[in-house]
Amino acid sequence: MTSSATHPTAPETTGPAAGPVALAQRLIRFETVNPPGAERACVLWIRDLLDAAGLETRLLSLDPERPNLIARLPGRGLAEPLLLHAHVDVVPVAGQHWTRPPFAADVVDGELWGRGAVDMKGHLAMMLAALLRLAGTGTPPAGDVILAVVPDEEAGSGTGARFLVERHPELFEGVRHAIGEDGGAELALGRRLRLHPVVVAEKRACWVRATVRGEPGHGSRAAGPGGAAHKLLRLLTAIDGGGLGTVMTPVVDRMLAELSAVLPDPYARHLAAFRADPDDAAALAVFEEGDARYLRSLVQHTVNATVVHGGTATNVLPARIDVDLDGRLLPGDFGREDFLARLRERAGCEMDLEVLVEGEQMPEPRLDGFYDRLAGILRAKDPQGVPFPMVTTASTDARVFPRLGIRCFGWFPMRHALDRSYRGRLHCPDERISVEALEFGADCFHELLAGHG
Template sequence: MSSDAETEVVDLARDLIRIDTTNTGETATSAGERAAAEYVAGKLDEVGIAAEIYESEPGRATVVARLEGANRDRGGLVLHGHLDVVPANADDWAVDPFSGELRDGYLWGRGAVDMKDMDAMILAVVRRWARAGIKPPRDITLAFFADEEAGSTHGAHWMVDHHPEWFEGCTEAVSEVGGFSLSVTDDLRLYLVETAEKGIEWLKLTATGKAGHGSFTHEDNAITTLSEAVSRIGRHRFPIVLTDSVRRFLEEASDALGIELNPDEPEQVIAKLGPIARIIGATLRNTANPTMLDAGYKVNVIPGSATAAIDGRVLPGQEQEFLQTIRELAGPDVKVEPTMEQIPLETTFDGDLVDAMADALRHEDPGARAVPYMLSGGTDGKALSRLGIRCFGFAPLRLPADLDFASLFHGVDERVPVDGLQFGVRVLDRFLSRS
């Protein structure tokens, strides 16, 4: 592959990081994705790839384009990323989070791994193809979505609802969070390909009581009732349920590590995985974390109601059981209402697409072994899955063995190794050329 694409990917990623696309969860306080969308559309148009920009709300922009494949009879592939990023407090960072600074072999900035690195890889590969007159094996729909960081309402879900024609005929999709390496030895690296992700179950808890003066004895206090419910939920530990993707990952990891897997105590394997254990550990069971509390307006007034927010993440097939458990823990005096529900996903780790991933990784890294895993969070794949599209996470990166990659997602000093970006372009180019 041309070294020009490997050089260009760094410049593309730097440019994207320098465009503030902070998503606060509310359009009124978000930077919006329009400027980044225009940048991406311009880079595609520059090489003759016609791009369209759609806005779900003013400033909330998504870019789509289509590459015609050599075999029009095959099902199409969606290659997608998102343009928005979570907020960053500059005072906490060693660099300006929107500077795109190059330092110590890394590209620094908000979005460097989530996920303007992959956006740049996609652009670098398809721009090279366009300049060289290369057609992919099958049709590819390119999509750079808005609003992934707040549930995809103004991005992928909106596009699926309002412009599903862009994804017509597509059978598979590839995006974040997968394809990154986990070093086992100097000669062996597991590359985690996302084949599953937990569902989202955001809940609002409401307790009501009798309002009154803070100096009185008060048995019917909404804050007390809610606090007890929140404590029970926050301290509850859901049982282990090994889905196919998690079990397969644990089997592969235990084999690579040379230790025996006890399915009843999978934490013994996970404990050997280093920082990535936080992501894998969260896929063993459902989780429910209290994240917000709201009650009262004055210290000497007992409020008549109190609310809390719960961030629930649910394994495939566990949705009803999860809600039933939460309602039991909350108790009869607390109302439980879903505020966002998005389905969990799981597909099998097989087929030509998976073979092409594994081959591309091995070609660039002879010590690579591709393995499936489940993401504890969620992606835009949830929207595309509504169209029957099979979704994978494959944004290839070869990482230094000592890098705490998991902490970089939404973390301070987010950064990606420059040579990892260039590795990713080479892998992505070969993978897409054979997919």
Template sequence: MTTLNGEDEVAGLCRDLIRIDSTNAGDNSGPGERAAAEYVAEKLAEVGLEPRILESDSHRANVVVRVEGEDPSRDALLLHGHLDVVPFDAADWTLHPLSGEIADDCVWGRGAVDMKNMDAMILAVVRQRISEGRRPPRDVVLAFTADEEAGGEYGAQWLAAEHKDLFEGCTEAIGEVGGFSVSIDDARRLYLIEAAEKGIAWMRLTATGRAGHGSMLNAENAVTELAEAVGRVGRYQWPVRLTRTVETFLTETSRALGFDFDPDDPEATVAKLGPLARMIGATLRNTANPTMLQAGYKANVIPQTATAHIDGRFLPGYEEEFFQTLDELLGPNVTREFVYHDVALETGFDGPLVRAMADALVAEDPGALAVPYTLSGGTDLKAFSVMGVRGFGFAPLKLPADLDFSGMFHGVDERVPVDSLKFGVRVLDRFLDAC
């Protein structure tokens, strides 16, 4: 077998994956992930692995393969990445989001940040190691999933429910939205490793009143009832709740920036984080944002019902408080039901896996400081955690100081520097040796 070089391959792998349209609008109407899954499976098969393509529905495809380790008696490690991406409006982009073009030393396109970059890094490092005859210390399971951008019903959730046997022995995992750098100065960088995720509660609100003519008095107007409830929720200032992971992040970040963290005023620290403040600020408290409204069918008819949607996110340990407060805000005349509901996660930032991540980063970047943080969104880790897997977000990238990486998640002009991808391959290679 020809020896492969992951650093040479990774940008091309990322480019190829971006060029495969796997947009997911959440209604099962898109192209699906089948073409991307076939590409991934082909690249794995080229080095002698035997990946399985598993379809949960037409074109909704996942890829799973186990790489045998030197000591199969040890617990296995899961590396997971999703193949779907969110939709886009090409007119808003500098370069077409499906071009995968390499320009200005970056790979451009939808998925360059979320998360075909990590898919490419996993493929590159695994292909290199297999071609060199280097086995990991323990079994490593690779999972490339469908549908993460819509909650994972056709992807990680389905795999955890229907193909649990493929993950036998997996106790730890790494996945997306972590491991990227934030520059402190020219010599030092924080690398944010996701150790917690907020829970998700997408809800439909319904108010029911008395239908009638729009010209008449009506004290039971469903639109009014719903609008007032939505206004209360949307304007509510949720109290700060410092979780273990958030407090650790703010303490470590404050120390690195040269000032003391004041737990009574965490927002003062967040305000000094620049573009990162959007992501971190959302992890200081629960949130509930109105996102959709629907009522009526004619201007002169008062409808009997009105509905709205709320995107709720709750911190680990604060789910009960979240729903109790939400119900008080809604009042007795508005009901809620889940469109999608998933757990919050949090794990300690300690143990051999954490040391392996931190050591791999420092080996490639002596100015690296690994810090845990909480993700305001969610990932496939929620589904895999049901199987008892402890996971982290670790897709290592050393980024230019002026690149607003976190702002490109689901944004326009997604791009990832080629050198950052090469850095990620080197770090993942060291990490796999150490874990």
């Protein structure tokens, strides 16, 4: 479906209604919890908004209730197209205690509350506000700006980004750089500086089911070392630290080098010590536990036991126990066979390993002129802030687009008080974002798009 006409009932595209806060509020009020997703009403609302502003729009669907929107603001043909991509599905709120209704989108004390405020409807609102502002000037950017609004990022991207890349790669012809979410990349590092992470690489999933086997028997008798439960204990003990041995990749080395150069002591000194020896347990002692865990996750393939299946009765020794492992591989040229071999070596027990999910392998990150442009905008808009390249432990739709030769960056520009944490609120109850952060981000995106090329 293609549309470029102005709809009589289309939302306003100028004035306060086109500002990032109002846009984010409207987006949050669409309950697009995945599963099931049901993103259609939200996507159509965005389509009408962009149609009214004169952008070219197109809907493409694997599931009619979960359409993808491709919108294009034509440029002057002086630069390659730039892709912005955002998902409108959100994770469930069931079982969480919220202080305020999660889909009311209340603004209280300068903060916008609601599921998706951070992940990633607030982020999308920044993009939309910048696009509408640029379209309203009547001055085309140097190159086309493409916005892909997709479903299903929270559950594998099958009807969203992966569908577009596999079925409609022609939509992204000529695109070399893309901007999407940052996967909740966040470090406090003493909260002495306002840090602006620019995600340049992601760890990728390698989910594995490990099966250990042993002789069944009566539960009243002592089990020997060949029992399934004993082998499970050995496996769980072996991975209790969360990783499979340290590996310092070039991108993490640069990240640590840049941060240790700007942080005050003792944080700079401790971070430099960690960079020199990632196995030094004392190097991260000065940091908050969340930061320490994050940093340790960036220098090793991580693996955590998440689900255990086994046994038939309380008084029967199990013949088989299955345990699901959430493995995350470092960016770079690391394959699953290397990961599985390290896991077997670390566990030191007989087990069968079945790969359940393997994420796409992203290319080695390259911090080129486009990265410099993103960092430069942050420096100009927030002279007291510190942009730096970051690796995120989560995976996003950015893992899909590199198949088409597109280099993806997670850029979520936010300015906030040093004692406030917003990225860390994604998927959590009371998810919220400050009004100031939304307006700052929209200004940064407008600066990027207006100067595109």
